[in-house]
Amino acid sequence: MRMKWSAAVLLATATGLAYGQSSVMLYGIIDTGISYYNHATANGGTFVGMASLTGRLPSRWGLRGTEDLGGGFKTFFVLENGFQPGNGTLNYGGRLFGIQSNVGISSDYGSITLGRQLGMSMYALMNADVIGPSIHSLSVFDSYLPNARSDNAIGYLGKFHGFTVGGTYSFGRDAAGPAGPGATNCPGQVPGNMLACRQYTALLAYDSTSFGVAASYDVQRGGTGATPPLNRSAYTDTHNIVDGYVVLGLTKVGFxxxxxxxxxxxHLQTDIFFAGATYYATPALIFDAQGVRYLQRGGDGKKDATSTLLIGRASYLLSKRTMVYTSVGYMFNSAQAANAVAAGGTVGVGMNQLGVMAGLQQKF
Structure with a gap:
């Protein structure tokens, strides 16, 4: 009798697995081009070469899968890899899946995710920042913004009648060694130290067909042995973001x-103010423009350095998958500032800088 019941249970389980709706998708972006900028050295040298960190968007490929469990519940996973097409090396600290590596469950009440995942700073910027993580962008002032992700994290994201509520908590935000801005060697999860390398982020947003607003809060703690300056668990790095956008016909304005x-x-405090617009001249021709103001203050409260970045970009879709584009940026640096116009670039202290890139992007 027991064997008959066991066979029946196994058959029912196998049947459920066979008929459960599931899918796995392979996707990606390859985006690169030729970049130029002047005043790359103290004596005014120029740079001409392949863009190193990003083009219009960082190159990536990934696997995304879902399975319908019934009753409104689904499980999902995401494995997403970031790489440099110029030499094939991995971005995000040399991780195999540095953009995302997680599994979760979702329902009408939201989703819960476990693993390496996006922080709420990333979600807060997605709609308001019309330029995004491009070669000439907000990231030249704060390299954390395009790398706002956490290892060893649990996250929640729910959407209800236009409102989005989300948060993450990381037990050890960065398990990779110090290999670029996407890694700071702060693995955390240290017995006896509940603060080391912890991170928590939160988001509240509202989106409609014509406008949207968002606010996020993001705190990273340091840990012993991590890349300075966050090399003590008492040290913190906090990002606050408030932004929004308005859609006016064929134009989207973000700020x-x-x-x-x-x-x-x-103590160091910085402020970034940005405003930009995207105009869809035709379904295939897109123009973007953005102005960014950067202020850096030391412990005395005085302005130590200021920079202003102006960005213009034109993109043309050759097909649904292939795009050509050109991006132009100009950086005005104060006497104490040395912010490069291009992500991954260099500039002499106090020098203004012009940057230009022409690129090709293909999605699959």
């Missing part, structure tokens, strides 16, 4: 404010 407080041995 926002980002404050970063670095509470280490010497």
């Amino acid at each position: 926002g404010w980002i404050r970063n407080n670095l509470a280490v041995a010497t």
Whole structure:
């Protein structure tokens, strides 16, 4: 009798697995081009070569899968890899799946995710920042913004009648070694130290067909042995973002404010203000423009350095999958500032800088 019941249970389970609706999708973006910028050195040298970190968007490929469990519940996974097409190396600290590596369950009440995942700072910027993580973008002032992700994290994201509520908590935000801005070697999860390398983020947003607003809060803690300056668990790096957008016919206008407080041995505060617009001239021809103002203050509250970045971009779709584009940026640096116009670029202190890129992007 027991064998008959066991066979029946196994058959029912196998039947359920066989008929459950599931899918796995392979996708990606390859985006690169030729970049130029002047004043790359103290004596005014220029750079001409392949864009190293990003083009219009960072190159990536990934696997995404879902399975319908019934009753409104689904399970899902995401494995997403970031790489440099110029030499094939991995981005995000050399991780195999540095953009995302997680599994979760979703329902009408939202989704819960476990693993390496996007922080709420990333979600807050998605709609308001019309330029995105491009070669000339907000990221030249704060390299954390395009790398706002956490290892060893549990996350929640729910959408209800236009409102989005989300949060993440990481037990050890960065398990990769110090290999670029996407890794700071702060693995955390240290017995006896509940603060080391912890991170928590939160989001509240509202979106409609004509406008949207968002606010996020993001705190990273340091840990012993991590890349300075966050090399103590008492040190914190906090990002606050408030932004929004308005859709006016064929034009989208985005704007926002980002404050970063670095509470280490010497306190540092920076503010980024941005405003931009995207205009769809035709379904295939897109124009973007954005202005960014950067202010850096030390512990005395005085302005230590300021920069202003102006960005213009034109993109043309050759097909649904293939795009050509050109991006132009100009950086005005104060006497104490040395912010490069291009992600991954260099500039002499106090020098203004012109950057140009022409690129090709293909999606699959």
